[in-house]
Amino acid sequence: MNIKPIVISLSLVLMSGSALADDDCDDPVAQWQPRENLRKQLEAEGWTVFRIKVDDGCYEVKGRDPNGRRVEAEYSPATFELKEMEREDDDDDDDHRDKPKRYSEPTNEDRVPRKGIVKGRPSVTVE
Amino acid sequence: MMKKILFALGLATVMALPAYAQARQVTFTTQLKNYGGDGAYLAIYLTDADGQYQGTLWISGEKSKYYKHLRDWARGSGLNQAEYDGLTGASVTSGRALKVTLELEDALIDSGYQVRVDTSVEDMRDNRSDVVVPLTTEGSGKTVSGRGYVQSFVYGLK
Secondary structure (H helix, E strand, O other), X not given: OOOHXXXXXXXXXXXXXXXXXXXXXXXXXXXXXXXXXXXXXXXXXXXXXXXXXXXXXXEEEEEEOOOOOEEEEEEOOOOXXXXXXXXXXXOOOOOOOOOOEXXXXXXXXXXXXXXXXXXXXXXXXXX | OHHHHHHHHHHHHHXXXXXXXXXXXXXXXXXXXXXXXXXXXXXXXXXXXXXXXXXXXXXXXXXXXXXXXXXXXXXXXXXXXXXXXXXXEOOEOOOOEEEEEEEEEHHHOOOOOEEEEEEEOOOOOEEEEEEEEEOOOOXXXXXXXXXXXXXXXXXXXX
């Protein structure tokens, strides 16, 4: 018996499983609501919606929340349940443009076992 | 007793020395164009002269689900987390400059290796090998232009 195709398809199934991130949505397409409904619901809550697109099975909304902050949020397309909300304060925001941002914290340097060519944790700035 | 201490001391020195002697500090500066989109994802990595992936230097962009858009790097690294663990940070906004300083093995310099940068921006095109530049003592401090979102790229050896 030739088991090669079985092995290949099995490993493909396993690989696709590990590639899925936790914040994906998996609502069946038949149950999805139109994205216009989500837009109306959010605008009723005081949002300004710039765009809604589908990303990894979720509705991904870009816009301003009722407080006027730029946000990117993911909703499950069937129930409109909020999956992830992210503030976008790294663009359109000129007040701290002059200050270089530092975000490399050497705290977990010893904890991370890494193979590769870089020794330790790099120091990184954005100007 | 004395012999034992000397032996331990010698062993410690032998083990510690290569880690210091062979490391070289390198600073990579990537200036982005004003492409006017969302923050860019960048992969700065090393290949051999044929473009074969050798190792990751830095990944800008926090969501690993988008890393596949850094296409050549993704293929070379197999998107294996062990390749980039501890080497990631925020994406880089249009028009800004990313400066990464790290320690590299001396043996990687002047040995035919290339520094490459792949870039990607949401809803815009992906650039494999936005920058390709050999990693040499001679090339240190020389600015090169990118083909995609990268305006200019330069590395400095210390």
